[in-house]
C-alpha cells in the first residue's frame with residue numbers, strides 16, 4: 375500500500391528536473407564518483423542525484439535562514455548548527471554508496487560547506503557484549519545497537535561540540551575495532567547512514583530521527599537486495615581469501631556452493647527478517663524515497679508533500 379503523503383515521480387518525469395537544477399557535473403566529481411564505485415551509473419547521477427541535491431540545497435538554505443532568524447530573535451550569539459541527513463534502508467541496498475555519493479556531490483558543488491559522514495554500524499555493541507546479552511545472532515536488530523550512545527552523539531553534534539569520536543565497525547573484522555574512531559568535527563552537513571535511523575526505539579523519549587533535518591530511504595525489491603547481498607558477499611570472500619584474520623576467510627576456504635548456501639541462510643534468517651520486521655515499516659517516515667531496480671538503476675523518487 376502506498377501512502378497519500380508523497381509526490382510520486384517515475385524516473386522519466388524526475389529526470390526532466392535535471393535541466394532545471396542547473397548544476398553541471400564537474401570532471402572532478404566524475405573522477406571522484408568513479409573512484410568511489412566504478413559501477414555507479416553516471417546517467418543516474420545526472421538524472422536522479424542532480425535534482426535531488428538541488429532540492430536538498432533549497433532545504434539547506436531554508437534551514438540556515440531559520441537558524442539565523444531564530445538566534446537573532448532569541449538574542450543568542452550566532453553559531454553554526456549542523457544540518458543532519460539520515461539515510462535508511464535494508465542491509466546491502468546501497469545506503470553507504472548513496473551516502474558517499476551525496477557527500478562527493480555536496481563537497482564539490484558547495485566547497486565552502488564541510489560535509490561529514492557516519493554509519494550507525496559504529497554504535498553496534500561489540501561482539502563480546504552481544505554474546506554476553508545472548509544476541510550475537512541478532513546483529514542489526516534494534517536491541518543490538520547502543521541507541522543511547524547514538525542519541526547522545528547526535529545531541530553533541532547538534533549542540534556544536536567539536537572533535538567527537540565515533541567508534542568504528544569493520545565488516546572484515548565483523549566487529550567494532552577497538553581504539554579506532556572517526557572524528558566528527560563541527561561539519562555544516564552530517565550524513566548519518568544506517569538501517570536503524572528511522573526507527574522508534576521502545577524505551578527512549580527522543581528518537582534518532584528527531585535530529586534529522588532531512589531523511590532518505592533507499593528502497594528496492596527484497597529479491598534484488600538479496601542478489602546485491604550475495605554479490606557483495608562474493609567480493610568479501612575474494613578479499614578475504616589470503617587473510618586468515620578476515621572474518622570472511624572461513625567462508626572463502628569453503629567450496630563456493632557451500633559458502634553461498636550459508637550466506638543465503640544469513641540473508642533469510644537475519645537481514646531479510648530484520649528488513650521485514652523493523653526496517654521496511656520505517657520507510658514512510660522518510661522525506662524522500664529513492665527506488666532502485668535491476669543493477670541499482672534508480673527508477674522512481676517519492677518526495678513527502
Ligand SMILES: Nc1ncnc2c1ncn2[C@@H]1O[C@H](COP(=O)(O)OP(=O)(O)OP(=O)(O)O)[C@@H](O)[C@H]1O
Nearest residue numbers: 413414415464465466467468469470471602606670
Ligand atoms: N549505485 C550503485 N551502483 C552499483 N553498485 C552499487 C550501487 N550502490 C550499491 N552498490 C553495490 O551494492 C552492494 C551494497 O552496497 P552498500 O555496501 O552501499 O550497501 P549498504 O546498504 O550500505 O549495506 P550495509 O547496511 O550492509 O552496510 C555493494 O556491493 C555495492 O558496491
Ligand SMILES: CC(C)(CO)[C@@H](O)C(=O)NCCC(=O)O
Nearest residue numbers: 465495513514515569640644645
Ligand atoms: C552490520 C550490519 C548489521 C549493518 O550494516 C549488517 O551488515 C550485518 O552484519 N548483519 C548481520 C548479518 C550478516 O549480514 O552477516
